Amino acid sequence: MALRLEHDDLGISESSFRWPEPDGTDAMTSGGATRDLDLLARHIRELCAGRPERLTGVGVAMPATLDATGTVTAWPGRPSWAGVDLRGALSALFGHAEVRCADDGDLAALAEAHEARCPDLLYLGVGTGIGGGIVLNGKPVPGVGRGSCEVGHLVVDRDGPLCDCGRRGCVQAVASGPATLRRAARRRGEEVTFTALRQAVRGGKPWAVASLRESGRALAAAVTGVCELLHPSLVLIGGGFAAAMPELVAMVAERTAELGRPGHPPPPVRPARLGGLSSLHGAVLLARGLPD
Known part of the structure; x- marks a missing residue:
């Protein structure tokens, strides 16, 4: 997972981290997705100096299949994400910033x-x-x-x-x-x-x-x-x-x-x-x- 911040006051900075590999229970529950989102939120706050709400726009590149609302419909590599409202989860984190999601390719x-x-x-x-x-x-x-x-x-x-x-x-x-x-x-x-x-x-x-x-x-x-x-x-x-x-x-x-x-x-x-x-x-x- 790679993150890049471009902000007039905060400047340009990048960070990256790895999500844990899915285990056998992840496909059966939403626990894996919850864990992944919590880890993502923590790294976002660190990159944004604790104030992600200062951003005005957020772009997300995803290898998963998303519908028009930003909900994950399929992700073979991380099956627990199916049904996750990714755009909604990130909108809650970033406040008023517009969150736009698209395929990574x-x-x-x-x-x-x-x-x-x-x-x-x-x-x-x-x-x-x-x-x-x-x-x-x-x-x-x-x-x-x-x-x-x-x-x-x-x-x-x-x-x-x-x-x-x-x-x-x-x-x-x-x-x-x-x-x-x-x-x-x-x-x-x-x-x-x-x-x-x-x-x-x-x-x-x-x-x-x-x-x-x-x-x-x-x-x-x-x-x-x-x-x-x-x-x-x-x-x-x-x-x-x-x-x-x-x-x-x-x-x-x-x-x-x-x-x-x-x-x-x-x-x-x-x-x-x-x-x-x-x-x-x-x-x-x-x-x-x-x-x-």
Whole structure:
């Protein structure tokens, strides 16, 4: 969890913390969500010098699925949050400040588009999962309050591995960091850590390069599908896994170029600019009233 404060009197400051891992009882009760919210409130008060009510706008980037009222409808990683009125809980903490919530992938795309000065952009964040978003004419698609752009759940392999959403073959199930590591372990015949994979890719080990290339091909399939529909000017790939594995972006760019149709060249595919903080910067833009 990352926090950023921008205030005329309090200045700019950032902090981060980790929520406890959910235990077996969290899925059955609301205790996990209550604990998480209490911890969040404490860190917010510390960051705001004990006076969060001094803020005028609050932006929240969430990996959970939210409805138009700011209530969590699903969060596979933290099931106790289902039904939590997140906007209401934060509004009670911040007083009169307007609280705006949106998908973390959508906000990451918005921040990357703002940083790149590109009004039409596709962003993919590759980490423990795959998030992402689309910005057209400077605004996220489908738009704040209308749900999220779940790029990670585009199906790229109908008979592929099971995704945590319940479908098979989502790009997240094929190309996320954990999915790539599992595939590398099968090829190598033993468990593979992220560090071992990174070193093996740089050393040109066939099992490692092939495992990463399969992820790149899945991402390129998703990119190609989106580009055929919406024609973004630029594709950016970020997230912790991709940032530490620069070969992945090159593989996606190469395969995307191969998939281009005659007379329809694909947009450039490049590394994202904001690293692991793109969603945080997007939340700040949301708090400032963008993309209205």
